[in-house]
Amino acid sequence: MAGDKIDRKSFVPPYFQLAQILEQKILSGELKPGDSLPSENELGREYNLSRMTVRKCLNVLAERGLVHAHPGRGTFVSRPALDRAVFTIEEYHQEMLRRGLSPEARLIAVHVSRPAEEVGEKLKLKAGERVLYFCRLLLAENVPMAVERKYMHFKKGRPILENELQYKAFSEVISAHNDVLPVRSRILLRPAAAAGEDAELLQIPPGSPVWRLEQFLYAGDETVVGWGFFIFRGDRFTLVSEVRPLKGVD
Amino acid sequence: MAGDKIDRKSFVPPYFQLAQILEQKILSGELKPGDSLPSENELGREYNLSRMTVRKCLNVLAERGLVHAHPGRGTFVSRPALDRAVFTIEEYHQEMLRRGLSPEARLIAVHVSRPAEEVGEKLKLKAGERVLYFCRLLLAENVPMAVERKYMHFKKGRPILENELQYKAFSEVISAHNDVLPVRSRILLRPAAAAGEDAELLQIPPGSPVWRLEQFLYAGDETVVGWGFFIFRGDRFTLVSEVRPLKGVD
DNA sequence: GAGTGGTCTAGACCACCGT
DNA sequence: CGGTGGTCTAGACCACTCA
Numbered sequence: 001m002a003g004d005k006i007d008r009k010s011f012v013p014p015y016f017q018l019a020q021i022l023e024q025k026i027l028s029g030e031l032k033p034g035d036s037l038p039s040e041n042e043l044g045r046e047y048n049l050s051r052m053t054v055r056k057c058l059n060v061l062a063e064r065g066l067v068h069a070h071p072g073r074g075t076f077v078s079r080p081a082l083d084r085a086v087f088t089i090e091e092y093h094q095e096m097l098r099r100g101l102s103p104e105a106r107l108i109a110v111h112v113s114r115p116a117e118e119v120g121e122k123l124k125l126k127a128g129e130r131v132l133y134f135c136r137l138l139l140a141e142n143v144p145m146a147v148e149r150k151y152m153h154f155k156k157g158r159p160i161l162e163n164e165l166q167y168k169a170f171s172e173v174i175s176a177h178n179d180v181l182p183v184r185s186r187i188l189l190r191p192a193a194a195a196g197e198d199a200e201l202l203q204i205p206p207g208s209p210v211w212r213l214e215q216f217l218y219a220g221d222e223t224v225v226g227w228g229f230f231i232f233r234g235d236r237f238t239l240v241s242e243v244r245p246l247k248g249v250d
Numbered sequence: 251m252a253g254d255k256i257d258r259k260s261f262v263p264p265y266f267q268l269a270q271i272l273e274q275k276i277l278s279g280e281l282k283p284g285d286s287l288p289s290e291n292e293l294g295r296e297y298n299l300s301r302m303t304v305r306k307c308l309n310v311l312a313e314r315g316l317v318h319a320h321p322g323r324g325t326f327v328s329r330p331a332l333d334r335a336v337f338t339i340e341e342y343h344q345e346m347l348r349r350g351l352s353p354e355a356r357l358i359a360v361h362v363s364r365p366a367e368e369v370g371e372k373l374k375l376k377a378g379e380r381v382l383y384f385c386r387l388l389l390a391e392n393v394p395m396a397v398e399r400k401y402m403h404f405k406k407g408r409p410i411l412e413n414e415l416q417y418k419a420f421s422e423v424i425s426a427h428n429d430v431l432p433v434r435s436r437i438l439l440r441p442a443a444a445a446g447e448d449a450e451l452l453q454i455p456p457g458s459p460v461w462r463l464e465q466f467l468y469a470g471d472e473t474v475v476g477w478g479f480f481i482f483r484g485d486r487f488t489l490v491s492e493v494r495p496l497k498g499v500d
Numbered sequence: 501g502a503g504t505g506g507t508c509t510a511g512a513c514c515a516c517c518g519t
Numbered sequence: 520c521g522g523t524g525g526t527c528t529a530g531a532c533c534a535c536t537c538a
Binding site: 289290291305308319320321322323324325 | 503506
């Protein structure tokens with residue numbers, strides 16, 4: 001009944017070997033979507049593994065979306081859900097290095113001022129409070145790639161360190177300047193058309209497709225401690241999602 | 251020494267209770283990023299739990315990115331990485347229902363033809379092979395939301411079932427018509443400007459920001475079995491990423 | 501060498517599901 | 520009712536790290 005066997009001398013731990021065996025059976029079609037796997041006890045008997053080890057293996061497969069468990073019923077092969085996608089955005093700096101391009105951040109503007117209405121709303125500022133604003137231009141190989149505009153509460157008396165603003169991530173700037181640690185972030189991504197100063201800084205024609213990545217940072221008490229956005233060149237950034245054996249459903 | 255305790259009468263399993271206790275200590279700042287947690291054995295003693303139960307709890311926290319383990323050294327509180335984001339795209343139909351809008355898919359065009367050069371390249375077609383193309387308009391509350399254009403190998407002699415094309419997901423259409431199960435997908439997302447027939451179908455001015463979601467579907471042998479794209483209205487769709495306690499690093 | 505996390509075992513009780 | 524997965528226990532051995 002058992003096809004392959006567990007190699008106890010291998011460096012690959014048994015739970016992972018079993019996962020590979022089962023994955024193979026699923027991808028080869030021996031186990032089809034909707035089919036039930038042998039029970040945990042049965043797999044344990046078949047491959048001479050304890051039940052906890054079998055469960056560790058099934059956890060791995062479940063995390064990858066290949067199988068899913070129903071208490072009281074059994075474990076089943078999932079149906080591929082190809083229309084579901086997960087995108088990951090890496091930090092700009094690392095992303096550029098990964099691509100082999102030399103990144104650079106240029107501080108374009110910094111100032112403290114009374115907030116524009118939109119900004120005051122986003123940061124939930126009280127009347128009279130002021131904002132610290134900064135604008136950075138992100139380049140790669142001296143080509144402008146993105147414009148960053150960020151707003152945060154201005155704390156009176158605190159020095160504004162320009163070199164910090166130049167290379168630190170927004171959340172770090174906030175925790176350094178305002179003594180609060182942002183612990184939650186909300187990011188909104190939309191397509192937009194480049195306009196005004198953004199188009200100028202990016203050296204692209206007005207109306208060109210760009211990404212608009214809006215970001216809210218929250219402190220532990222759910223206060224908004226930072227708001228702002230990136231404008232990325234649409235022709236230089238593509239969100240890619242590889243759905244390997246892919247998340248399943250049912 | 252122990253702060254809170256495990257409630258053995260609760261319905262919440264002990265491993266989860268401990269996870270909540272530790273999460274609380276992390277979010278409240280009692281445990282700061284970089285701090286080491288008590289060892290697994292120590293936590294077990296402190297809360298009267300077996301080591302496996304403590305490990306299950308730490309797994310939960312590690313999956314959420316709150317902590318990370320170093321073999322031989324210990325388990326540490328992670329540093330928040332707020333600039334990293336993960337976006338998930340749900341299927342259009344479910345997404346609309348979730349929003350309380352009634353979804354509809356209209357089949358705009360279907361035809362079999364010699365492929366345009368671009369399509370032939372994407373699908374890696376041999377000379378003389380033909381493609382099955384279809385175009386769908388996705389609506390919500392009778393408002394056009396997206397245009398879908400999909401291309402796949404045409405298999406001679408197979409009937410083209412229009413009602414299938416109307417409501418089935420692309421990967422299902424392929425597996426039904428071509429007897430191959432797509433097992434991998436590659437998705438590319440870019441901002442674009444609406445043009446030509448797309449703008450007409452979506453009833454938006456040419457040049458409006460839209461999403462262009464390009465999709466490749468692969469069979470088990472890495473053959474491209476489907477290619478196509480969606481054009482989504484940029485004003486109606488926003489990618490949202492909530493980075494709750496957020497993935498950590500280090 | 502003492503302590504850490506990673507893995508494994510052979511039991512156990514429970515809630516849930518189908519018949 | 521018997522079988523399933525979900526959880527828990529009290530041991531064990533290993534490779535690794537650090538003093």
